[in-house]
Amino acid sequence: MTYMSNRLRRSMLFVPGNNPALIIDAPVFTPDSIILDLEDAVAVDQKDAARELVVSALKTLDFGVCEVCVRINGRHTPFFAADVSALVPVKPHALRLAMVESAEDVACLDELLGRCEADAGLPVGTVKIMASIETAKGVMNASTIALSSPRLVAMSFGAEDFTNSIQSERTPGGHELLYARTAVVLAARAAGIDPIDTVFTLVEDDAAFKADVRAAKQLGFAGKSCVHPRQIALAHEVFLPTPEELSKAERVLAAYTEALERGAGVVAVEGRMVDGPIVARAQRVVDIANASKSLREVRAR
Amino acid sequence: MMVTNKVGRSVPSFIENLGELKPYAGVFATPPTGAHYAPPIRRHLGIGMGAGKKFLASLREAILASGLKSGMTISFHHHFRNGDMLVNMVVDEIAALGIKDLTLAPSSLQNIHQALIPHIRSGVITAITTSGLRGELAEVLTRESLLKSPVVIRSHGGRARAIEAGELKIDVAFLGASSADVYGNMNGIHGPAACGSLGYAMVDAQYADFVVGITDNIVPYPALPISIPQTQVDLVVKVDKVGDPKGIMTGATRITRDPLELHIAAQAMRVIEASGYFREGFSFQAGTGGASLAVAKLLKESMAETGLRGGFCTGGSTGYICEMLQEGYFSAILDTQCFDLAAVESLRTNPRHVEMSASYYANIHAKACTAHITDIMMLAATEIDTAFNVNVLTGSDGIMMGASGGHSDTAAGTKLRLVTAPLIRGRFPIVVDSVHTVITPGECIDVLVTERGIAVNPAQKTLKEQLNDFGIETVSIEELQWRAEKLTGKPEPLAQSEELVALVEYRDGTLIDVVRRIL
Structure with missing residues (x-):
């Protein structure tokens, strides 16, 4: 699973699949991922038109460095198979499957993708999967879902449907989500895929959004689903390392490289042993800093 | 005859009613000539209200007292923006007096001035110079040849320069103010139609041959602060309303959310x-x-x-x-x-x-x-x-x-x-x-x-x-x-004819471009 294994997914911007202007402008805001939405954003009587628009967008538009995914309609809807077979030939990076409740849901998509890829003459495994966990049942099955397909690159959490499914409601503190968010993080991290946090819908409240992203980062999420372009830069800012984190990571990597060159087995930085996980974490910090607009921004913070 | 200017545009060197025209030659390339224009010196009108006095109660009296005749140039400022009531009001009154063939020289024109279209069609206004024009009026003037010479577009600085140099000679300036006294001191910051700065009107007040101050808010002498002084104003007229505050605040002046x-x-x-x-x-x-x-x-x-x-x-x-x-x-x-x-x-x-x-x-x-x-x-x-x-x-x-x-x-x-x-x-x-x-x-x-x-x-x-x-x-x-x-x-x-509907004057008075009639 080398596909984009080090790809950042700090921000995943939802774009309604039936709005050409928003689709064209989405890459301007440079989210790490764009999710063209055929599910909740599109009314039932517009599903076909939106699907055609998204297919045509994938065929003709340049999305630059952004990962481009399509959120397709759930496995048990009448649009599921048509979505998959129409999209595979235009090769989105991934399909995001809504309302995943079991490993079988993902396996079903995996199998259909395989057939469509073969029909389109594409190598099997070209199109990846992101699973959206949005119900109590999905949360309880998160660990098996995370391991359900080699195509799976990320697992996202959807809080709105989840709170419905546990017959609760969202509060600013988000205590009702704590177990579920943690379960998704642990399942995804254990499987080596990216956990992505739920959307935050108060788009005018930048401070609350950042607090929510900080909480998600602390829990272990790799990124945040975004519903408005203004949230992208804010999410990136939260995921940006601090100048201290960056300079420490650079020292770790330099010491490690130097030790490799010297053939030394054991490295210490500032009195602490540096081993594999610490090197990997340092590399991730530098990667994230590099992915931001400029290192200057990090250092200037 | 057309000549090519420094930005490669073909511009006329002569236009009937406008005379000889110079092509744009570079940002600071064309040196100024001549002297500042000066309005005539007149005996001031008697203080008080009524015929022969400085303070009048009707626009009609003011227009008659100004000596405005067919063929002259009238000016206005655009500080009331789309809430402006004066241009339409004054031109209606002028038309009713049978005066025709005027050059309209406001600092700019807004959507609300589409009411002028009938006066253009009937020959009351036969030439226009302005910074800009919008809406239906702009569309009509780009699609039809209704004036005896093309609209002359001037920048804000270019208009001031042209007035000072006497190239744009204003016979009568009709200058609205949200507050004034009967002696002609005026400002835009008090009164129900306050519009703020009167910066564009100041040049007209200084150089027009005749200045009519128009207000809906007469205050005791002196109207402070003085934006336009009594020394430049020939007549003061009180009308019911000079502008609509709602229209003054047009345009996107809030921070975008896009x-x-x-x-x-x-x-x-x-x-x-x-x-x-x-x-x-x-x-x-x-x-x-x-x-x-x-x-x-x-x-x-x-x-x-x-x-x-x-x-x-x-x-x-x-x-x-x-x-x-x-x-x-x-x-x-x-x-x-x-x-x-x-x-x-x-x-x-x-x-x-x-x-x-x-x-x-x-x-x-x-x-x-x-x-x-x-x-x-x-x-x-x-x-x-x-x-x-x-x-x-x-x-x-x-x-x-x-x-x-x-x-x-x-x-x-x-x-x-x-x-x-x-x-x-x-x-x-x-x-x-x-x-x-x-x-x-x-x-x-x-x-x-x-x-x-x-x-x-x-x-x-x-x-x-x-x-x-x-x-x-x-x-x-x-x-x-x-x-x-x-x-x-x-x-x-674009499908356009060779006919010129506007000339774009650069700020130094040279021609930088033209607008052709759109078919």
């Missing part, structure tokens, strides 16, 4: 930071709407963080900029026109917020003009071409829909000339091979900031290096054009 424009503003802010002009005491002109006010907000945030403070702000004023003055981010506002009522309030209450005339602001031949002293100018564009020439007058359909305004004036003199625009507007690319109408020559533009990339004028090599050193990626303007056309395709050429 994520694309905010994105452009963020990019523009980085360019400003990299340029080196964002430094202690910097001066700034924000303009209105789109990304430019959002840039002001970003400047404020950065200034709050760093403690850096600006010098003066210039041009028009908005509530947001006034708030920055109030909070000490800028030290002064030099103001030709208020774009909203919060700005009017600031002009009324803040002694560091002062009016300036259009000549003081932007006249190329004034002995100093603010437009030549400013550091950073945010400019707009309806189109910009690969030679960086900017159009702000005509739309993608070739129809006039905007105004020359202070665009070319400020671009000629400001240190950092930054155009912000979405790369695609509607279905049209903003960057084109050749703009439909040149308002500002490309040599006056330093950088174009769009949501899909930043292009620096190749003539500005140092700026490009500064931006790149700062970590800002720049591309050629041709690359931006390509990026736009990849999404929009290349627009079809």
Whole structure:
């Protein structure tokens, strides 16, 4: 699973699949991922038109460095198979499957993708999967879902449907989500895929959004689903390392490289042993800093 | 006869009723000649009300007393913006008196002035010079040849210059004020139709042969503060209403919420930071709407963080900029026109917020003009071409829909000339091979900031290096054009006749371009 294994997914911007202007402008805001939405954003009587628009967008538009995914309609809807077979030939990076409740849901998509890829003459495994966990049942099955397909690159959490499914409601503190968010993080991290946090819908409240992203980062999420372009830069800012984190990571990597060159087995930085996980974490910090607009921004913070 | 000017446009060297015309030869290439115009000296009218006196109760009496005759030129200011009631009211009255064949010379025209169309068709107005025109009036004047000579488009500074030089000779100026006394002292900051600065009217008041002050709010002598003094005003008329405050506040004067424009503003802010002009005491002109006010907000945030403070702000004023003055981010506002009522309030209450005339602001031949002293100018564009020439007058359909305004004036003199625009507007690319109408020559533009990339004028090599050193990626303007056309395709050429419906005068009085009749 080398596909984009080090790809950042700090921000995943939802774009309604039936709005050409928003689709064209989405890459301007440079989210790490764009999710063209055929599910909740599109009314039932517009599903076909939106699907055609998204297919045509994938065929003709340049999305630059952004990962481009399509959120397709759930496995048990009448649009599921048509979505998959129409999209595979235009090769989105991934399909995001809504309302995943079991490993079988993902396996079903995996199998259909395989057939469509073969029909389109594409190598099997070209199109990846992101699973959206949005119900109590999905949360309880998160660990098996995370391991359900080699195509799976990320697992996202959807809080709105989840709170419905546990017959609760969202509060600013988000205590009702704590177990579920943690379960998704642990399942995804254990499987080596990216956990992505739920959307935050108060788009005018930048401070609350950042607090929510900080909480998600602390829990272990790799990124945040975004519903408005203004949230992208804010999410990136939260995921940006601090100048201290960056300079420490650079020292770790330099010491490690130097030790490799010297053939030394054991490295210490500032009195602490540096081993594999610490090197990997340092590399991730530098990667994230590099992915931001400029290192200057990090250092200037 | 047509000649080719310095920006490659074919312009006439003579037009019936307008006389000999000079082609644009470069930003400061054409030297001034002649002397300042002076209005005739007259015996002043007797103090008091009624016939033969200075204070009159009806427009009709004032028009008769002014000596206005067919064939003359009348002027107005546009400080009431789309809430203006005077132009339509005065022209109605003039038409009723049977006076015809007038040249209309307001500082600008708005949508509300579509009421003039019947007076144009009937021959009451046969020539127009203005900074801009909009709406149905603009459409009619671009699609039909209704005037005896093309509309002359002048910049704000260019109009002031033309009036001072006697090239635009005003026979009667009808100048509205929201507050005045019976002796002719006037201002725009008190009264029910307060519109703020009377900067554009000041030039008319000084140089018109006859000045009629019109107000709906007579106050005891003296009307303070004095924006236009009694020494320049021949007559004062009281009418029921001079302007509608709701219409005064037209135009986008609030900070945009459009994520694309905010994105452009963020990019523009980085360019400003990299340029080196964002430094202690910097001066700034924000303009209105789109990304430019959002840039002001970003400047404020950065200034709050760093403690850096600006010098003066210039041009028009908005509530947001006034708030920055109030909070000490800028030290002064030099103001030709208020774009909203919060700005009017600031002009009324803040002694560091002062009016300036259009000549003081932007006249190329004034002995100093603010437009030549400013550091950073945010400019707009309806189109910009690969030679960086900017159009702000005509739309993608070739129809006039905007105004020359202070665009070319400020671009000629400001240190950092930054155009912000979405790369695609509607279905049209903003960057084109050749703009439909040149308002500002490309040599006056330093950088174009769009949501899909930043292009620096190749003539500005140092700026490009500064931006790149700062970590800002720049591309050629041709690359931006390509990026736009990849999404929009290349627009079809416009169907137009050879007939000229407007002449675009550069700020020095030379012709920079023409507008042809759209078929």
